[in-house]
Amino acid sequence: MGTFKTTPISVLEQITKEDFVSNYYKPQKPVLIKGLTKNWPAYDRWTLDYIQNKAGNQVVPLYNNEPAKDKQSVYAPVKEMKLAEYIEILKTKPTDLRIFFYEILKKMPELIHDFDYPDIGLKFFKKLPALFFGGGESKVFMHYDIDLPDSMHFHFDGHKQVTLFSPKQTKYLYRVPHSIHNLESIDMDNPDFEKYPALEQVEGITATMEHGDALYMPSGYWHYIKYLDGGFSMTLRALPRNPKRFANMLYNVVIMRNFDNFIRRYWGQKWLDYKDRSAIKKTHKNLMNLS
Secondary structure, three states, rough: OOEEEEEEEEEEEEHHHHHHHHHHHOOOOOEEEEOOOOHHHHHHHHOOOHHHHHHHOEEEEEEOOOOOOOOOOOOOEEEEEHHHHHHHHHHOOOOOOOOEEEEEEOOHHHHHHOOOOOOOOOOOOOOOEEEEOOOOOEEEEEEOOOOOEEEEEEEEOOEEEEEOOOOHHHHHHOOOOOOOOOOOOOOOOOOOOOOOOOHHOEEEEEEEEOOOOEEEEOOOOOOEEEEEEOEEEEEEEEOOOOOHHHHHHHHHHHHHHHHHHHHHHHOOHHHHHHHHHHHHHHHHHHHHHHH
């Protein structure tokens, strides 16, 4: 058992559009910007109490830290609950229950008046702003986003830790084929380097986020997220502009995801076990080639 090699993320208070594009977007380098939201109404308004007061009787799907098994869909929630009741849990005790991809425009469109799309050089896809909620025991498994966006991730009311890995390190991360995640048996907080020796070759970038922080995650970056206490985040996404990456995005969304879901419906756990064995075999081959 051990810990990943990591370096802290670059942290800025403010940044100009020109500097962001030149120093972070073009070289695809993550950065944490602390002052990007301070002129938003959301900076003062967005707390768990604020969302709770607007929740009404909305019922939301909830997920936990357990990976889906056999033929179970990864999108199947473990339970459903009124949003106001769920937020009360976040406010009062640790929980691993979390909300994944709460679509603002569909669920709480009045929130769009509380934030702006930053003029920072990213062409944001304005039809899909989304919130993510989690408690003090919530973890989001290591993955990269299937649509390969350049993302700006904003956190509110609470603290979370994000560990990022460059796409260049994918060959040592035990990526599961036909998927966007690595082996779910890997404990990202305490990796077993004897069982997964290739992990010693990677180096992560760590960011601890607090209220109002904005994290730029370049396209294809792996991320592992831990909520340190109850809170929520918003992600604004910009579709990839690079033609090759855009083609990869279409393949992921249209072909890879549907193929994987189709096979899983018939093979179930056998398919998951096969993919895990393939991930280990390929990654260890990459490790041997290194030496």
